[in-house]
Amino acid sequence: MRFVLNKVGLLALTLWAAITLNFLLPRLMPGSPADAALAKLAQNGPVSPATKAAVEAQLGVPTGSMWEQYLSYLGSVARFDFGVSYTFFPQSVAGLVTAALPWTIILVGLVTIIAFIFGTLLGVLAAWKRGTWLDTLPTVGGTFASAFPYFWTALLLVFFLGYVGGWFPTSGAFSRSATPEFSLAFVGDALYHAILPATTILITSLGGWILGMRSTMINTLGEDYVTFAEANGLRPRTVALRYAARNAILPNLTSFGLALGAVVGGSLLVERVFAYPGVGYLLYTAVTNQDYPLMQALFLIITISVLLANFIVDILYGILDPRTRR
Amino acid sequence: MTSTNTSTALANRGVPAEIDGPANPLRVVWRAIATIWSVPKARIGVVLLGAFIALAVFAPLIAPYSATDNSFGRSEDMSAAHWLGTTAAGQDVLSQIIWGARVSVFVGFAAGIFATLIAVLVGLSWGYIRTVAGDVINFVVNLFLVIPALPLMIVIAAYLQNGGIGMIILVVVITGWASGARVLRSQTQSLRSRDFVTAAVFSGESPGRVVFREILPNMTSLIVTNFFAAATAAILAEAGLEFLGLGDTTIVSWGTMLFWAQNSNALLTGQWIVLFAPGLCISLLATSLSLINFGVDGLSNPRLREGASR
Numbered sequence: 001m002r003f004v005l006n007k008v009g010l011l012a013l014t015l016w017a018a019i020t021l022n023f024l025l026p027r028l029m030p031g032s033p034a035d036a037a038l039a040k041l042a043q044n045g046p047v048s049p050a051t052k053a054a055v056e057a058q059l060g061v062p063t064g065s066m067w068e069q070y071l072s073y074l075g076s077v078a079r080f081d082f083g084v085s086y087t088f089f090p091q092s093v094a095g096l097v098t099a100a101l102p103w104t105i106i107l108v109g110l111v112t113i114i115a116f117i118f119g120t121l122l123g124v125l126a127a128w129k130r131g132t133w134l135d136t137l138p139t140v141g142g143t144f145a146s147a148f149p150y151f152w153t154a155l156l157l158v159f160f161l162g163y164v165g166g167w168f169p170t171s172g173a174f175s176r177s178a179t180p181e182f183s184l185a186f187v188g189d190a191l192y193h194a195i196l197p198a199t200t201i202l203i204t205s206l207g208g209w210i211l212g213m214r215s216t217m218i219n220t221l222g223e224d225y226v227t228f229a230e231a232n233g234l235r236p237r238t239v240a241l242r243y244a245a246r247n248a249i250l251p252n253l254t255s256f257g258l259a260l261g262a263v264v265g266g267s268l269l270v271e272r273v274f275a276y277p278g279v280g281y282l283l284y285t286a287v288t289n290q291d292y293p294l295m296q297a298l299f300l301i302i303t304i305s306v307l308l309a310n311f312i313v314d315i316l317y318g319i320l321d322p323r324t325r326r
Numbered sequence: 327m328t329s330t331n332t333s334t335a336l337a338n339r340g341v342p343a344e345i346d347g348p349a350n351p352l353r354v355v356w357r358a359i360a361t362i363w364s365v366p367k368a369r370i371g372v373v374l375l376g377a378f379i380a381l382a383v384f385a386p387l388i389a390p391y392s393a394t395d396n397s398f399g400r401s402e403d404m405s406a407a408h409w410l411g412t413t414a415a416g417q418d419v420l421s422q423i424i425w426g427a428r429v430s431v432f433v434g435f436a437a438g439i440f441a442t443l444i445a446v447l448v449g450l451s452w453g454y455i456r457t458v459a460g461d462v463i464n465f466v467v468n469l470f471l472v473i474p475a476l477p478l479m480i481v482i483a484a485y486l487q488n489g490g491i492g493m494i495i496l497v498v499v500i501t502g503w504a505s506g507a508r509v510l511r512s513q514t515q516s517l518r519s520r521d522f523v524t525a526a527v528f529s530g531e532s533p534g535r536v537v538f539r540e541i542l543p544n545m546t547s548l549i550v551t552n553f554f555a556a557a558t559a560a561i562l563a564e565a566g567l568e569f570l571g572l573g574d575t576t577i578v579s580w581g582t583m584l585f586w587a588q589n590s591n592a593l594l595t596g597q598w599i600v601l602f603a604p605g606l607c608i609s610l611l612a613t614s615l616s617l618i619n620f621g622v623d624g625l626s627n628p629r630l631r632e633g634a635s636r
Contacts, residue, residue: 140367143613155593261472264477
């Protein structure tokens with residue numbers, strides 16, 4: 001219980017730091033992002049006082065002390081009020097973000113779990129069959145593939161399987177004719193559109209899991225209890241999976257959270273290539289249009305999601321390995 | 327890991343270990359390269375990296391045309407005059423690839439060096455001190471580790487409109503130093519209680535000297551690993567930012583080549599080589615650095631050495 005409370009406290013502190021960083025970023029930058037944003041917003045028609053206040057609270061205005069600005073910013077974050085986007089005027093930033101978030105969470109979440117399972121299994125195999133082609137192939141291939149820029153893998157897949165082959169859709173998350181609903185046809189359509197983006201992320205992120213698992217597995221294979229299990233005449237598969245891999249998987253879990261940040265970053269680039277309607281594509285749109293309110297809100301949401309995922313993994317780790325609860 | 331000297335001596339079995347006086351720096355570097363060279367994977371990495379550095383340095387001599395010369399036919403296929411064809415704007419793709427190597431190699435090395443420098447300064451002093459300040463640094467480092475790097479880079483780059491290479495190096499360093507600092511810190515912590523450190527403290531050496539003259543040399547391989555990892559991340563991040571159009575899109579680099587390829591619809595015109603070549607170069611350069619790290623790993627961790635049996 002103490003362990004969980006500790007973690008919750010740390011999460012609260014980290015969340016506060018991330019929210020504060022989001023507050024400081026536009027204020028540390030040269031020029032005045034708030035003025036630029038308001039000027040752009042004014043092109044769409046008169047700016048209501050409430051919108052003006054929300055934009056100023058997020059991006060900073062010369063008036064008012066830093067402390068007052070900070071309090072008003074915290075208030076607007078708590079109310080989930082990030083003002084109005086001027087790229088998609090007059091939609092609210094909060095609404096846009098809420099609509100985009102599920103696409104990214106489902107895509108990145110599913111692929112990360114698949115990559116974790118496959119990568120870990122391949123890593124176990126590589127360590128167990130060290131020195132054979134079962135080791136060299138995943139190790140070298142994984143190293144090479146994890147050096148692929150995400151967007152490059154995406155471009156190649158789009159080109160060869162999308163345009164040249166014509167087997168897969170080249171953009172979007174569902175067909176233009178389809179309307180989002182919970183029907184078998186729509187889910188199938190969405191999955192079909194997700195295959196290429198998912199494959200891209202899988203190819204690039206798999207290598208990290210293979211290499212990580214391989215090196216921890218090699219370390220556990222040197223432990224006495226593994227030798228003892230072998231001496232007892234247990235079947236090799238039992239020794240590899242039940243004795244060595246089971247203990248090697250734990251240290252690998254800690255890198256899960258850090259890897260997730262990288263995968264989320266990569267998925268932003270992938271979404272750009274596929275025009276996939278998740279937070280990455282929205283962030284790209286916001287950045288190219290200098291839509292600062294939308295950009296700040298997206299950065300905050302992405303950061304908070306990664307922090308929460310890390311928190312869940314931390315708690316899970318504590319349950320799996322009692323030693324970390326101290 | 328005990329120390330770099332012992333592991334190098336182990337690698338050169340049969341050669342008597344030199345113990346007299348401080349080693350000649352040139353000889354140390356040469357021996358380190360020899361150790362890395364002895365690992366086949368790392369050897370491929372050294373050759374690849376050498377080729378890219380040569381390409382970057384001798385670009386004016388190797389490239390058949392100027393990278394910005396757009397007087398050629400548009401979107402041409404591969405031919406004897408243009409081995410990799412031309413871009414949608416009428417530039418020679420091969421020349422752009424060769425000149426583009428300069429940006430990637432430079433950004434990789436510059437950002438790698440700065441990020442490693444910060445990681446060494448923070449990691450070593452953080453690992454050595456035992457005060458409350460350590461907890462504060464711990465929090466800051468963990469914060470930088472969990473905040474997703476690419477979104478942070480994108481946001482900073484969006485504010486610093488079209489900042490060019492200097493801006494890209496800056497954002498890569500800001501987001502890339504933390505993981506190295508943490509690794510170096512834990513190694514410093516384990517070295518802190520060794521006898522040679524205690525002896526140095528008792529002989530009256532200042533904390534700064536103990537950290538950077540006594541402890542630092544024992545972590546050489548870890549620092550080198552960190553440098554190559556940081557450089558790899560920098561090269562990939564630079565390409566990603568430029569692909570999104572953040573940074574100076576008028577310079578010729580592999581990232582901007584992909585940016586223009588996507589924006590000129592090279593996919594639709596069938597110009598696959600314009601997409602394929604820059605990305606392949608980025609991957610190969612990044613892979614070469616990772617491959618070299620296999621050799622550096624072997625310096626410090628005999629378990630990871632090739633051919634070592636379980």
